[in-house]
Amino acid sequence: MPVVLATDFLVWLLVLAVASFAWYSRRRAHLAAPWARVFRSRTAVASAVVLACYILVGLLDSLHYRPALPARDAGAPVAYSVEARSLLDLGLAPLRERFEKTYSAPLATRLFQREQVELPDGRTARDFPRLRHGGAHLEAEADWGKDVVLRALAGLAAAFALWSVVLICARRALVRRWPNVPWGAAAAALGAILALAGPAAMLADGFHVLGTNQVGQDVLYQALKSIRTSLVIGTVTTLVLLPLGIMAGIAAGYFRGWVDDVIQYLYTTLNSIPGVLLIAAFVLMLQVFLDNHGDWFPTTAQRADMRLLGLCAILGLTSWTGLARLLRGEALKLSELEYIQAAHAFGVSHARILARHILPNVAHIVIITLVLDFSGLVLAEAVLSYVGVGVDPSTTSFGTMINAARLEMAREPMVWWSLAAAFVFMFALVLAANLFADAVRDGFDPRVRV
Amino acid sequence: MLGYILRRTLYAIPILVGINLLTFALFFLVNTPDDMARLQLGVKRVTPEAIAKWKAERGYDRPLLWNAPAAGTKKFTDTIFFDKSVKLFALDFGRAEDNRDIFNEIRTRMGPSLALAVPVFLVGLMVNITFALGMAFFRATYLDLWGVVLCVAMMSISSLFYIIGGQYLISKLWHLVPISGYEGGVDAAKFLVLPVLIGVIGAFGSSTRFYRTLFLEEMGKDYVRTARAKGLAESVVMFRHVLKNALIPILTGVVVVIPTLFLGSLITESFFGIPGLGSYTIDAIQAQDFAVVRSMVFIGSVLYIVGLLLTDISYTLVDPRVRLA
Numbered sequence: 001m002p003v004v005l006a007t008d009f010l011v012w013l014l015v016l017a018v019a020s021f022a023w024y025s026r027r028r029a030h031l032a033a034p035w036a037r038v039f040r041s042r043t044a045v046a047s048a049v050v051l052a053c054y055i056l057v058g059l060l061d062s063l064h065y066r067p068a069l070p071a072r073d074a075g076a077p078v079a080y081s082v083e084a085r086s087l088l089d090l091g092l093a094p095l096r097e098r099f100e101k102t103y104s105a106p107l108a109t110r111l112f113q114r115e116q117v118e119l120p121d122g123r124t125a126r127d128f129p130r131l132r133h134g135g136a137h138l139e140a141e142a143d144w145g146k147d148v149v150l151r152a153l154a155g156l157a158a159a160f161a162l163w164s165v166v167l168i169c170a171r172r173a174l175v176r177r178w179p180n181v182p183w184g185a186a187a188a189a190l191g192a193i194l195a196l197a198g199p200a201a202m203l204a205d206g207f208h209v210l211g212t213n214q215v216g217q218d219v220l221y222q223a224l225k226s227i228r229t230s231l232v233i234g235t236v237t238t239l240v241l242l243p244l245g246i247m248a249g250i251a252a253g254y255f256r257g258w259v260d261d262v263i264q265y266l267y268t269t270l271n272s273i274p275g276v277l278l279i280a281a282f283v284l285m286l287q288v289f290l291d292n293h294g295d296w297f298p299t300t301a302q303r304a305d306m307r308l309l310g311l312c313a314i315l316g317l318t319s320w321t322g323l324a325r326l327l328r329g330e331a332l333k334l335s336e337l338e339y340i341q342a343a344h345a346f347g348v349s350h351a352r353i354l355a356r357h358i359l360p361n362v363a364h365i366v367i368i369t370l371v372l373d374f375s376g377l378v379l380a381e382a383v384l385s386y387v388g389v390g391v392d393p394s395t396t397s398f399g400t401m402i403n404a405a406r407l408e409m410a411r412e413p414m415v416w417w418s419l420a421a422a423f424v425f426m427f428a429l430v431l432a433a434n435l436f437a438d439a440v441r442d443g444f445d446p447r448v449r450v
Numbered sequence: 451m452l453g454y455i456l457r458r459t460l461y462a463i464p465i466l467v468g469i470n471l472l473t474f475a476l477f478f479l480v481n482t483p484d485d486m487a488r489l490q491l492g493v494k495r496v497t498p499e500a501i502a503k504w505k506a507e508r509g510y511d512r513p514l515l516w517n518a519p520a521a522g523t524k525k526f527t528d529t530i531f532f533d534k535s536v537k538l539f540a541l542d543f544g545r546a547e548d549n550r551d552i553f554n555e556i557r558t559r560m561g562p563s564l565a566l567a568v569p570v571f572l573v574g575l576m577v578n579i580t581f582a583l584g585m586a587f588f589r590a591t592y593l594d595l596w597g598v599v600l601c602v603a604m605m606s607i608s609s610l611f612y613i614i615g616g617q618y619l620i621s622k623l624w625h626l627v628p629i630s631g632y633e634g635g636v637d638a639a640k641f642l643v644l645p646v647l648i649g650v651i652g653a654f655g656s657s658t659r660f661y662r663t664l665f666l667e668e669m670g671k672d673y674v675r676t677a678r679a680k681g682l683a684e685s686v687v688m689f690r691h692v693l694k695n696a697l698i699p700i701l702t703g704v705v706v707v708i709p710t711l712f713l714g715s716l717i718t719e720s721f722f723g724i725p726g727l728g729s730y731t732i733d734a735i736q737a738q739d740f741a742v743v744r745s746m747v748f749i750g751s752v753l754y755i756v757g758l759l760l761t762d763i764s765y766t767l768v769d770p771r772v773r774l775a
Binding site for chain 1: 465468469472476480481483485486488489609611614622713717732734736737747751754755756758
């Protein structure tokens with residue numbers, strides 16, 4: 001039975017919006033030309049490929065359903081589990097279901113902690129017990145090295161085969177159509193991703209590639225699940241930020257007078273409160289609200305989802321001021337120009353001037369701000385979760401992963417794999433977003449055009 | 451100029467009032483004190499008496515805005531709004547959940563916060579400007595290119611990782627400084643070295659890259675071309691002309707954060723166990739101590755507004771057009 005969480009709906013709404021915007025700008029030179037410029041940069045194309053992989057994982061994780069429970073007798077109506085799963089969970093079912101007892105290192109065959117184990121001759125001793133799933137297929141543990149290498153090589157071979165197929169298909173479909181795009185960079189980025197994903201997939205079949213966490217959950221699975229949370233925070237926030245920022249900024253710059261005064265007052269006031277404190281105050285209140293209306297949400301997943309959505313709304317409410325200030329300045333400048341004065345003289349209505357003349361001319365600022373904000377929001381999530389005002393503790397996110405791993409810093413030897421996984425996945429996402437944002441800014445900013 | 455500063459100061463008053471109203475609405479109107487009591491007391495089946503007691507202890511049992519049965523000015527002063535919000539202007543913050551006076555707490559915790567924040571600010575500013583100037587000097591070479599790559603990469607790492615990595619490497623592996631803690635006086639230095647270093651490194655990427663663009667923008671101006679045309683050495687052009695002029699936007703840009711240095715750094719302080727205002731705020735947020743969070747929001751905003759005022763003043767000092775307006 002399909003379930004639509006609130007954030008799922010918004011994510012797909014965003015996908016629809018982006019797709020229709022792409023369709024709209026295809027035939028309009030003032031929007032299509034900057035994008036063409038963006039995709040002429042090699043770093044932009046490579047980081048776009050990386051981002052696309054992240055988005056694919058995030059979207060797969062945004063299609064939820066409630067699995068049917070096994071029927072007790074033949075005639076009974078089908079009952080559904082209360083737990084919502086996503087398509088990604090379905091694909092990663094082996095990873096999700098293979099729980100160990102507690103920590104285990106990446107690719108380990110034994111647990112990280114000593115336990116009482118029963119020896120074959122009946123005596124007990126303290127030893128590292130074998131894992132339930134990691135390396136359970138091995139006949140003898142001495143085969144471990146050979147098995148890992150073989151699996152990694154098989155994964156590489158499969159990745160290479162897939163890469164070649166994609167390249168051959170892409171050559172026919174894409175390269176001829178857009179010859180100016182540096183496809184070599186895209187191929188290299190895709191190759192790098194596949195070279196990592198292939199062996200990981202092969203090894204994940206028999207081992208915990210990135211180890212397990214305190215409750216024995218696979219860290220790779222956690223990291224993949226965190227991607228959706230990051231993407232939701234980075235993108236759904238814009239649904240709140242955009243309307244507020246655009247309306248306030250343009251109204252202030254275009255109408256001036258008391259409208260400008262009121263809006264400037266509003267954003268100076270909001271801006272004066274230190275960001276984290278304002279967000280913390282909002283989130284504390286959201287927490288009180290959710291706690292007192294627990295009966296509104298039938299499942300914990302829905303409650304956690306509402307908290308995530310609330311966090312996005314709060315981040316949007318507290319960060320529209322930057323965009324509004326930029327747009328106000330631009331609208332002030334534009335409303336002085338001759339063609340807008342002429343439109344006034346012809347008696348064109350305000351609404352029409354705003355829609356036809358002002359809005360299209362500030363579109364580049366909006367796009368640049370959106371892309372630049374994304375990486376900041378992803379980074380903010382980790383910090384907020386650490387402070388305790390981030391996502392619900394039951395939601396998997398990079399912030400909650402770091403937070404849980406941080407407590408194990410003092411352990412000797414250190415449990416490093418959760419941190420490392422969160423670091424690598426987050427670094428790749430934010431770096432790709434930053435590089436892409438730079439290219440977008442260079443492509444859209446008229447000042448850079450020489 | 452005096453008139454200008456006076457005007458800006460007066461402009462700050464309605465903003466402060468707005469912040470006060472906003473925090474009041476956020477803390478008392480979105481959720482009633484009863485909701486807060488239920489969350490604090492923690493249990494689902496909490497008795498009405500317990501809630502009443504909780505409210506009475508904190509003075510939340512009065513009407514929100516208007517106390518009709520009271521006499522005279524008490525109608526206005528004997529309300530939650532007056533007691534919890536208006537009194538903030540007089541720096542009367544009330545008591546925290548542990549019954550300590552918040553104002554006293556803030557005063558004693560400002561020292562450690564400043565001891566961390568001021569070195570981070572000064573050292574960071576110098577390091578960033580130096581590197582940015584170097585990159586601008588070697589513009590369009592591999593040195594510049596890799597410098598920018600390094601900046602972007604460093605921007606992409608969450609500040610949490612800098613702290614965790616630094617603590618692991620320097621304190622745990624090399625045992626150079628204690629992992630966390632704080633002592634007053636000269637001993638504070640050994641606890642502060644690592645947090646300061648991490649604070650500087652954490653902010654390095656974005657600031658250096660930003661300053662580099664400022665330098666490059668300045669170098670594209672006509673007077674720089676004139677200076678080169680009259681045969682000045684590139685180093686003279688850089689240090690005597692570009693650096694001086696580019697410092698104006700850089701310095702006026704950082705003036706705004708100087709007062710907020712008092713607030714300290716939230717994350718760094720709590721990771722390193724420095725008893726400053728940052729860790730105070732984090733503890734309050736995690737313990738859901740609404741009175742402390744409310745006070746910190748107010749103080750933070752006041753300091754930011756002071757920063758805006760200082761920025762305006764610094765503009766009048768460097769830009770004659772503003773001074774004469």
